[in-house]
Amino acid sequence: MERFGFGSDVALTPREALLDGVTVAPLSRSILDGSPCQAAIVRVAPGGRIARHPASCPQVLAVLEGSGEVSGSSGIDEPIGPGEAVFWAEGEEHETTSAAGLTALIVEGDGLAPFRRPA
Amino acid sequence: MERFGFGSDVALTPREALLDGVTVAPLSRSILDGSPCQAAIVRVAPGGRIARHPASCPQVLAVLEGSGEVSGSSGIDEPIGPGEAVFWAEGEEHETTSAAGLTALIVEGDGLAPFRRPA
Numbered sequence: 644m645e646r647f648g649f650g651s652d653v654a655l656t657p658r659e660a661l662l663d664g665v666t667v668a669p670l671s672r673s674i675l676d677g678s679p680c681q682a683a684i685v686r687v688a689p690g691g692r693i694a695r696h697p698a699s700c701p702q703v704l705a706v707l708e709g710s711g712e713v714s715g716s717s718g719i720d721e722p723i724g725p726g727e728a729v730f731w732a733e734g735e736e737h738e739t740t741s742a743a744g745l746t747a748l749i750v751e752g753d754g755l756a757p758f759r760r761p762a
Numbered sequence: 763m764e765r766f767g768f769g770s771d772v773a774l775t776p777r778e779a780l781l782d783g784v785t786v787a788p789l790s791r792s793i794l795d796g797s798p799c800q801a802a803i804v805r806v807a808p809g810g811r812i813a814r815h816p817a818s819c820p821q822v823l824a825v826l827e828g829s830g831e832v833s834g835s836s837g838i839d840e841p842i843g844p845g846e847a848v849f850w851a852e853g854e855e856h857e858t859t860s861a862a863g864l865t866a867l868i869v870e871g872d873g874l875a876p877f878r879r880p881a
Binding site: 644645646647648649650653669670671672673677678679680682684703705707713714715716717721723725726727728729730731735737748750752753754755756757758759 | 769789792796797798803822826833835836849856874875876879
């Protein structure tokens with residue numbers, strides 16, 4: 644058993660043009676470092692955004708705290724809050740913005756598929 | 763973009779002997795249904811537990827709310843709370859208990875590896 648933290652005190656601030664007011668606390672090794680999937684807690688500061696870009700692989704974003712707006716290929720912003728999640732397909736253009744700030748979990752990986760409740 | 767909820771109102775209550783007072787809100791398709799990795803929000807009621815068993819694949823548990831105790835192969839219980847996470851290796855015996863109740867994210871998948879901060 645290995646222990647680690649994911650609080651805002653240990654979060655990283657990636658210098659990426661797509662990220663505005665965003666910190667990332669990884670929960671796993673990165674896909675870029677050979678992991679088949681990756682998970683992280685992402686915090687968007689008030690007024691921040693993860694700017695529009697295509698998903699490099701299938702992705703789930705699950706809002707834990709705060710609120711914001713998400714859009715997929717339609718480009719239409721939809722409000723999202725705690726307990727709500729979205730799935731974006733590989734290659735899908737998407738964006739996340741937040742006027743009030745939000746904390747979300749992002750899980751990504753080749754072959755990741757959305758949950759569907761049994762009929 | 764597909765939307766779905768993961769609040770306690772939509773969580774499932776798996777009938778598994780290992781689970782006592784545990785509900786699961788999936789964030790992805792299950793490994794059992796062909797997904798290479800899976801993520802879920804797991805809620806342990808006060809006094810509940812995920813009883814000791816070997817990890818079927820590498821796993822991260824990240825506590826979002828509440829508190830509890832976790833153990834790995836040593837069998838020694840360690841307190842855990844919000845912002846703290848553990849990684850269990852494939853096959854590692856582990857347990858999660860909670861006197862007060864807790865909400866955690868669990869991510870599992872073959873090849874999932876713990877994050878290590880760059881030196």
